[in-house]
Amino acid sequence: MRLDGQVAVVTGGSRGIGREVAKKLSAEGAKVVIAYAGNDEAAKKTAEECRDAVCVKADVSDEAAVEKLFEEAMKINGRIDILVNCAGITKDNLVLRMSSEDFDRVMKVNLYGSFYCSRCASKIMLKQRYGRIISVSSIVGLRGNAGQANYAASKAGVIGMTKSMAKELAKRNITVNAIAPGMIETDMTAVLPENIKDEMLKTIPMGRPGKAEEVAEAILFFASKESSYVTGQVLAVDGGMAV
Numbered sequence: 001m002r003l004d005g006q007v008a009v010v011t012g013g014s015r016g017i018g019r020e021v022a023k024k025l026s027a028e029g030a031k032v033v034i035a036y037a038g039n040d041e042a043a044k045k046t047a048e049e050c051r052d053a054v055c056v057k058a059d060v061s062d063e064a065a066v067e068k069l070f071e072e073a074m075k076i077n078g079r080i081d082i083l084v085n086c087a088g089i090t091k092d093n094l095v096l097r098m099s100s101e102d103f104d105r106v107m108k109v110n111l112y113g114s115f116y117c118s119r120c121a122s123k124i125m126l127k128q129r130y131g132r133i134i135s136v137s138s139i140v141g142l143r144g145n146a147g148q149a150n151y152a153a154s155k156a157g158v159i160g161m162t163k164s165m166a167k168e169l170a171k172r173n174i175t176v177n178a179i180a181p182g183m184i185e186t187d188m189t190a191v192l193p194e195n196i197k198d199e200m201l202k203t204i205p206m207g208r209p210g211k212a213e214e215v216a217e218a219i220l221f222f223a224s225k226e227s228s229y230v231t232g233q234v235l236a237v238d239g240g241m242a243v
């Protein structure tokens with residue numbers, strides 16, 4: 001298996017894309033630490049679907065909680081080879097109606113959360129002289145989207161951070177990449193009104209939404225040794241939406 005003996009931390013691992021990533025990395029031989037915000041049952045279900053996984057509760061927007069998460073992960077497995085920043089939220093509204101609280105909250109979880117986790121992971125990976133950091137951005141971070149200024153800003157921020165960290169860490173054998181999913185069928189998109197979903201579908205050349213497993217496959221490539229000469233990249237997994 002591709003990831004035998006490796007340890008992965010997956011944030012937002014309790015459901016959606018994060019759950020499929022945890023399952024995929026585990027199926028390839030990794031020991032997985034599932035970091036989750038609050039849903040104990042959902043996190044437990046993901047762990048049961050993995051070969052070798054533990055759950056650690058941590059709100060990624062809380063700096064101290066993230067530090068504890070990585071201390072805990074190191075206590076359990078002694079190393080961290082892979083970090084997947086998958087935790088994310090939306091709080092959509094037009095800019096004119098968007099509260100500062102909703103702007104802050106989305107930035108705090110999506111951008112600051114990825115920063116706190118990447119900083120903790122890179123400290124450990126620098127000592128190991130090996131690591132793979134993968135952040136889940138969005139095509140909205142590349143192209144913008146009406147009603148999602150906070151989300152788009154956070155996901156564009158993730159891309160800027162990914163490219164900067166890739167340059168900082170390249171000499172130590174640590175790669176840093178991002179995935180930009182399009183419209184993926186998860187709880188996050190299930191709540192969108194039908195007319196919005198129909199409009200979005202019209203913009204996808206493949207004519208269908210993506211599956212969380214399809215995003216997990218792309219993340220597996222960045223997480224594996226096979227992607228050793230790839231860093232600072234943003235891979236769209238979007239059925240052609242951003243072409």
Ligand code: NAD
Nearest residue numbers: 012015016017037059060086087088138181183184186188
């Ligand atoms: P989801 O809502 O099903 O899952 C989000 C996960 O993030 C959940 O496990 C949730 O518990 C976790 N989370 C939320 N706030 C957190 C916090 N403060 N601390 C720790 N964990 C927290 O959504 P999803 O569709 O699986 O999204 C996963 C990632 O993919 C997100 O970053 C999202 O922005 C991104 N994304 C999704 C789509 C899509 O169409 N579904 C498209 C592009 C990007």
